[in-house]
Amino acid sequence: MTQPLRIIFAGTPDFAARHLQALINSEHQVVGVYSQPDRPAGRGKKLKASEVKELALAHDLPVFQPPSLKSDDALTELNSLNADIMIVVAYGLILPKAILSAPRLGCLNVHGSILPRWRGAAPIQRAIWAGDSQTGVTIMQMDEGLDTGDMLHISRCDISADETSASLYTKLAELGPDALITTINKLAKNELTPEPQNDELANYAKKLSKEEANIDWSMSAQQIERNIRAFNPWPVCFTQMGENTVKIYKANVVELTGTAGQILSSDKHGVIVACGEQALCITQLQPQGKKPMAINDFLNGRSDWVTPGTQLGEINE
Incomplete structure (x- = not known):
């Protein structure tokens, strides 16, 4: 193992928290955690912290919840953490160019598909929707495009005939953290060769909607x-x-x-x-x-x- 990396983590839901836990358990140092602002939840609409924030606080990690990362103050705050790299998993906020290039090694993203097959917001669901037989997790170097950055590592898994988005989510939530740690360890040793994506093979995984769930019986x-x-x-x-x-x-x-x-x-x-x-x-x-x-x-x-x-x-x- 070379010198441990100083890592900023950015994520919000449970899927992201599982990756944060893997980083906490690793030899690397998490120096700051970004998560979306607390949201009203439940019948009482009380503010609820994200799963990532709760995990970070449980491990006494600094938590930052800016409503946006586009301000000069947000960039200054992030730079003050003196991180080597930023890991982004289901964060939910757009990272401007200045943020993407702020850490020494840039920003990595954990994406729930074998890129460039499904770029966008709902790659897990769209893989099942399209009848794919396989999917996985891609660790990529982030750029200004939508899931268009160079690929650093891919872990694959089969999609079973009775797979739901819930069960596939669980598979990828187990696959992703190991893939992330493998990638970071190789990156720390300078053992990675980035692979550009083939844009001609890309599909956009648009968000699901309630309207789309209304069954059209004229379909097959x-x-x-x-x-x-x-x-x-x-x-x-x-x-x-x-x-x-x-x-x-x-x-x-x-x-x-x-x-x-x-x-x-x-x-x-x-x-x-x-x-x-x-x-x-x-x-x-x-x-x-x-x-x-x-x-x-x-x-x-x-x-x-x-x-x-x-x-x-x-x-x-």
């Missing part, structure tokens, strides 16, 4: 099934059953056809709905005001919601 059953997994735990796919809105958590593709959005059959094995291509067998769903439930529990008292021939979704006259 395969795409809807991927959406159900990609949008779990948020925003969760949903559809209209008459006057009722129902969230759908689990379904599988079946080799049946019919009018898109029409219920073909309903029994203890699932509710089968025709799609633009093939059909979907729904096995776990959630009525408004209730918890997610298996199809058997749903049918108790609600079988009239899913009578064969019923049309789901918004019907355009």
Whole structure:
């Protein structure tokens, strides 16, 4: 091991906190932690510290929560920490050019995809949405572009057939910290060769929206099934059953056809709905005001919601 690096860490949610913990456990020195300002949370809307801030305070690390990093004061404050490098993980604020070049070794980012496959805000969800068989974590040197910097290290993992965004998040949250420490250790020894990204292979992983989670039954059953997994735990796919809105958590593709959005059959094995291509067998769903439930529990008292021939979704006259 060469001389330990002085590190500034910038992050906000649990995913970032797991990486901060790995740095705290390493031989390197965390000299300052940046996190977004406390936000109102819960029914009482009391201010709540981020997971990163809570972890930093538990280890007596200096915490900084500027609303922006674009001011001269923010740059002066950051420079005063005399850091070798800044690690950015799901921070949520834009880093201006002056900040990116302030530490001696610049800024590194932990990104939840195999770049340049998915740049942007929702790489974990979009990998499932698109039907990718593999994803991973890329450690990259940050520049002024959106996830366009040179790649320093990639760790990969498979996406299983029943993968949800929640389960894939867990996989990457376990993969990322080790990848980060490996990268930093090699960087400290000058053993890394940056690899430029191929922009022609890049895709933009746009944020998810509640509107996108409204199931369009004219899509293929395969795409809807991927959406159900990609949008779990948020925003969760949903559809209209008459006057009722129902969230759908689990379904599988079946080799049946019919009018898109029409219920073909309903029994203890699932509710089968025709799609633009093939059909979907729904096995776990959630009525408004209730918890997610298996199809058997749903049918108790609600079988009239899913009578064969019923049309789901918004019907355009």
